Structure formats: structure tokens, C-alpha cells
Amino acid sequence: MNEQEIAAAAEAIREADTVAALTGAGVSTASGIPDFRSEDGIWTEYDPNDFHIRRFRADPEGFWDDRIELVEDLFGGNFEPNAAHEALAELEAAGHLDGLVTQNVDGLHQQAGTEEPIEIHGNGQRVACTGCNRRFEADPVFERVREGEVPPTCEQCGEVLKPDVVLFGEQLPKHELLSAQSLSKDTDAYLAVGSSLTVEPAASLPRIAAKNGATLIIVNLDSTGLSGLAEFDFRADVTEVLPAIADAVVNGT
Structure with a gap:
């Protein structure tokens, strides 16, 4: 990890009035849960x-x-929450994360302490x-x-x-999707974590945020469909990068 980039991303989160996050399968697989695709x-x-x-x-x-x-x-x-789940819960508890959208269906964000994640896949x-x-x-x-x-x-x-x-052939729940879209439009910094950002409509959420002027911070092992829009593109383990960012945001280190 580049410590200067970690510090800069943390500063962007700390200075933002509103911060949102989207999590995908890469956050769950770090807890040992198999992915789908x-x-x-x-x-x-x-x-x-x-x-x-x-x-x-x-x-x-x-x-x-x-x-x-x-x-x-x-x-x-x-399965238990991992360091990435815990880092996001820490950011929320410290007042530096205003909404979390997840594509995952395992409930680990709640177990880690996130209050009310928006579960767009149920x-x-x-x-x-x-x-x-x-x-x-x-x-x-x-x-x-x-x-x-x-x-x-x-x-x-x-x-x-x-x-x-959400089964195949079903639409995403309207209330959750509208809430996720509204959060994307109104945020100043957007964390996209553990997602390839290729599956719609979830992939559109950080795109909406970036096009509305938010600082886009991506954490994923591989390049994503929106890496070109990101101000920070960490291609590394989510369980290493997120705790480092959270620590720098909360403790100013």
C-alpha cells in the first residue's frame, strides 16, 4: 500500500460532508464465503x-x-465479519460514513456493527x-x-x-434501489469496495456519484469497470486497505 495515497484518500473522506460506500463479493470472500461469478x-x-x-x-x-x-x-x-466489515462500521460509528449499500446477502455488515445497510440484493x-x-x-x-x-x-x-x-428474473427492490441512487447523488466521497463494478444497476451507483462531483475511491484486487473515473484506485486486499484508511480517518494517522 502507498501510505501517501492512503493518507490522501482518508483526508478526502474526513473533509467530505457526506460519505457513501458500496460493497461487493470481494468483501464477503475475504470472510471465506464463496462468490458467484x-x-x-x-x-x-x-x-x-x-x-x-x-x-x-x-x-x-x-x-x-x-x-x-x-x-x-x-x-x-x-463465517464472521472481517477487517473490511469492521473498518466500515468504524467509519460509520465515527460519523464518517453516512450510508452503506451492499450487493452481498450474508448479513455480515450488520454483525460488524453497521446500523442499516441498504441491501439491494436482499x-x-x-x-x-x-x-x-x-x-x-x-x-x-x-x-x-x-x-x-x-x-x-x-x-x-x-x-x-x-x-x-432477489432471484433471477426479479427486479431489485424499488425502495432500496431508490435509496441507493439518492445516496449516490448526494455524496461527496464514495467508497466502492470489493466489486468489479460491471453488474448493473449496482455499477451505476459509483458512476452517478463521480459524475456528480464525488471523490471516487475504489478498493479491489483487480481493475474495475470504473477505475478510469476513480481519483484513488487501490488494487489490493480490502482487509488491508480499508482498515488503514479508517485508521487514518478516525485517528488522523
């Missing part, structure tokens, strides 16, 4: 069509059988009722499926439960 990602082992909204509606039993297998592969380990630790729209913790429902209740149904209204994530 890489050469060794989850979609090389599973057929994405099995997790399409059409399949859920037509064959909820088969969908839930496959969903449980996918959950075991994704979240079967004992949260895999919850399920939602297709009838009454109530949300429930996913683990007890997963256990019911393992014990043979396929598909699981809502104990309140009897309708089928659905993972509270």
Missing part, C-alpha cells in the same frame, strides 16, 4: 435457472430442495412470505425444510415462504 464461483456448480423466480413459482418443492443445498455450500461454515438470513409479506429469520425455516416441510409455509397465513433475496 468467478471461474470457481457457485454458478459453475449450480444451474442459475434452478433459482429463477419462474422455477420458484412453478416448482416450489424442487426450488427449496436445491435452495437448501445452495445454502449449505454458501453459508455452511462459521438478505439470505431472512425469508419472506409470498402472502402476507412478513419477514422471518431463515435458520428455523431451513431446519423445517431439512425435516421435510417442502415447501415451507407461513405460520401466520399459510402461503409459501421465499428466500428474502
Whole structure:
């Protein structure tokens, strides 16, 4: 890491009136959670069509059988927030991060202490009722499926439960997407972390921020689709760069 660049990026965050962040799969994989789209990602082992909204509606039993297998592969380990999650929570607690948007569905930002991340792809630790729209913790429902209740149904209204994530063929939740877009338009500094910035509409969020005059700070192992717009482009481990930036912002080092 270039210490001068770290200090300069930290200064941009410290001087900004409003700071936003977007996190992608690179933040989750640092905790050991498999990603979806890489050469060794989850979609090389599973057929994405099995997790399409059409399949859920037509064959909820088969969908839930496959969903449980996918959950075991994704979240079967004992995953915990890593230093990148903690650095973002530290920035928020210190008043230097006003909103966090995440593409990840693992809930690790909340575990690290981030108050209310905007989850544009949903949260895999919850399920939602297709009838009454109530949300429930996913683990007890997963256990019911393992014990043979396929598909699981809502104990309140009897309708089928659905993972509270955006399936293939579904649009992103309007409220969350509008909130994320509004945050991008109004921010003075924007951190894009652990994302290739190639998948829309998430990739458009830091672009909106940059075009509205925000300082764009990218942290990712590889070049991204928006590296050319970034004032700071750290191609390094998110668990090393983010803690260094947070420390420099909070402690002035």
C-alpha cells in the first residue's frame, strides 16, 4: 500500500460532508464465503435457472430442495465479519460514513456493527412470505425444510415462504434501489469496495456519484469497470486497505 495515497484518500473522506460506500463479493470472500461469478464461483456448480423466480413459482418443492443445498455450500461454515466489515462500521460509528449499500446477502455488515445497510440484493438470513409479506429469520425455516416441510409455509397465513433475496428474473427492490441512487447523488466521497463494478444497476451507483462531483475511491484486487473515473484506485486486499484508511480517518494517522 502507498501510505501517501492512503493518507490522501482518508483526508478526502474526513473533509467530505457526506460519505457513501458500496460493497461487493470481494468483501464477503475475504470472510471465506464463496462468490458467484468467478471461474470457481457457485454458478459453475449450480444451474442459475434452478433459482429463477419462474422455477420458484412453478416448482416450489424442487426450488427449496436445491435452495437448501445452495445454502449449505454458501453459508455452511462459521463465517464472521472481517477487517473490511469492521473498518466500515468504524467509519460509520465515527460519523464518517453516512450510508452503506451492499450487493452481498450474508448479513455480515450488520454483525460488524453497521446500523442499516441498504441491501439491494436482499438478505439470505431472512425469508419472506409470498402472502402476507412478513419477514422471518431463515435458520428455523431451513431446519423445517431439512425435516421435510417442502415447501415451507407461513405460520401466520399459510402461503409459501421465499428466500428474502432477489432471484433471477426479479427486479431489485424499488425502495432500496431508490435509496441507493439518492445516496449516490448526494455524496461527496464514495467508497466502492470489493466489486468489479460491471453488474448493473449496482455499477451505476459509483458512476452517478463521480459524475456528480464525488471523490471516487475504489478498493479491489483487480481493475474495475470504473477505475478510469476513480481519483484513488487501490488494487489490493480490502482487509488491508480499508482498515488503514479508517485508521487514518478516525485517528488522523
